[in-house]
Amino acid sequence: MIIFNTNHGPISIELNSEKAPKSAQNFLQYAKGGFYNGTIFHRVIDGFMIQGGGFEPGMSQKANHDPIDNEADNGLSNLTGTLAMARTADPHSATSQFFINVSDNFFLDHRGKTAQAWGYAVFGKVVDGMDVVNEIKSCQTTSKAGHQDVPVDDIIIESTDVTED
Amino acid sequence: MTHGVHKPLIFISDLHLQDSRPELTDALVRFLAEQRGSCEALYILGDLFEVWLGDDSTCRCANRVCEALRDFTLSGSMLFLMHGNRDFLIGEHFAAQCGAQLIQEPYRINTAHGDIILLHGDSLCTDDLEYQHFRKLVRSAKWQSEFLAKSLGERKQFAKQARAQSREAMATKTEEILDVNQQAVLDYFEANACPRILHGHTHRPAVHSISLEQPIDGKSEATRMVLGDWGTLGWYAVVSDDEWELKRFRISS
Numbered sequence: 001m002i003i004f005n006t007n008h009g010p011i012s013i014e015l016n017s018e019k020a021p022k023s024a025q026n027f028l029q030y031a032k033g034g035f036y037n038g039t040i041f042h043r044v045i046d047g048f049m050i051q052g053g054g055f056e057p058g059m060s061q062k063a064n065h066d067p068i069d070n071e072a073d074n075g076l077s078n079l080t081g082t083l084a085m086a087r088t089a090d091p092h093s094a095t096s097q098f099f100i101n102v103s104d105n106f107f108l109d110h111r112g113k114t115a116q117a118w119g120y121a122v123f124g125k126v127v128d129g130m131d132v133v134n135e136i137k138s139c140q141t142t143s144k145a146g147h148q149d150v151p152v153d154d155i156i157i158e159s160t161d162v163t164e165d
Numbered sequence: 166m167t168h169g170v171h172k173p174l175i176f177i178s179d180l181h182l183q184d185s186r187p188e189l190t191d192a193l194v195r196f197l198a199e200q201r202g203s204c205e206a207l208y209i210l211g212d213l214f215e216v217w218l219g220d221d222s223t224c225r226c227a228n229r230v231c232e233a234l235r236d237f238t239l240s241g242s243m244l245f246l247m248h249g250n251r252d253f254l255i256g257e258h259f260a261a262q263c264g265a266q267l268i269q270e271p272y273r274i275n276t277a278h279g280d281i282i283l284l285h286g287d288s289l290c291t292d293d294l295e296y297q298h299f300r301k302l303v304r305s306a307k308w309q310s311e312f313l314a315k316s317l318g319e320r321k322q323f324a325k326q327a328r329a330q331s332r333e334a335m336a337t338k339t340e341e342i343l344d345v346n347q348q349a350v351l352d353y354f355e356a357n358a359c360p361r362i363l364h365g366h367t368h369r370p371a372v373h374s375i376s377l378e379q380p381i382d383g384k385s386e387a388t389r390m391v392l393g394d395w396g397t398l399g400w401y402a403v404v405s406d407d408e409w410e411l412k413r414f415r416i417s418s
Contacts, residue, residue: 047375
């Protein structure tokens with residue numbers, strides 16, 4: 001289990017290493033290495049998702065490892081409370097950024113092996129702290145440094161606990 | 166709904182039926198056979214057809230759909246048909262042939278989960294000013310009666326041009342602009358004093374939970390359920406006494 005201690009409270013995450021081995025391993029590697037400490041949830045859209053894991057306060061982007069394969073075809077759906085890998089238009093471009101779905105976003109699921117239909121790979125879920133996620137999703141947002149939907153007040157992952165189970 | 170057990174209500178939209186995609190009509194015919202008699206009503210929330218140039222302009226798939234819908238209503242289920250942005254010219258004549266009742270958006274229904282407002286969804290895409298202008302024009306009674314007075318050939322020519330222009334315009338619009346405007350959604354909840362809406366149009370099937378600043382109808386969270394378009398998957402919503410759910414099924418691989 002991975003626990004993000006945010007300035008709004010802890011969010012506990014369970015990874016699905018069976019269905020999404022590469023994404024789960026990738027996320028665990030960043031978490032264990034302390035990469036997420038000091039990063040913010042930089043894109044927050046109520047009724048959609050909260051995205052983080054790539055920026056520090058002031059919208060400076062962190063350098064990350066190589067991109068990974070997209071495992072969106074694993075049968076997992078982008079349901080409320082699930083974590084999926086964020087990426088660019090290239091399906092296989094995910095690195096450290098992830099998002100937590102705050103709605104059942106079926107349109108993000110895998111529909112086919114073309115760039116447009118690949119979808120977003122779900123690799124885990126929030127098992128505790130959805131109240132924290134819901135508090136974050138309703139925060140006030142603005143535009144910062146060319147990015148839209150950035151929380152007015154920084155929402156920071158202050159530390160990360162990784163427990164073996 | 167105040168007493169007793171009710172059969173569920175079923176909702177679909179954005180099938181975009183056309184002669185060149187018979188598998189979609191097949192899927193609808195199968196779907197209707199499965200739902201036949203087991204639901205209180207079926208609501209079709211727009212874009213049943215890819216294009217509709219008037220009730221006098223028929224295609225093979227329209228005849229098949231009409232027969233299947235009529236058969237469906239003979240089972241005792243009611244059928245409600247709402248216009249979409251592609252088939253807004255479906256008239257009373259075709260609706261009557263199908264055994265359907267045409268409904269205008271926003272259409273409010275009362276369910277075990279409280280009132281739900283039904284709409285196609287294009288009216289919520291307020292960021293697309295050009296489209297909203299076009300929508301206002303073609304939804305006016307004057308434009309429609311003038312258009313329907315033209316010959317079928319002239320109407321076909323117009324539709325061809327409109328599609329080409331739309332394709333051109335879509336290519337230059339960013340993805341965000343084609344989805345609904347979040348503020349328009351919040352305003353909609355408030356203006357209608359109803360925290361539940363169900364629509365299609367955007368082809369982004371989802372069940373959105375949105376926090377409200379001021380509770381509506383005692384709810385601090387509003388729900389916007391979005392039906393999906395039919396393609397490799399088919400989508401439908403079910404509202405019964407104990408569930409309000411978005412469901413999907415496989416049409417083809």
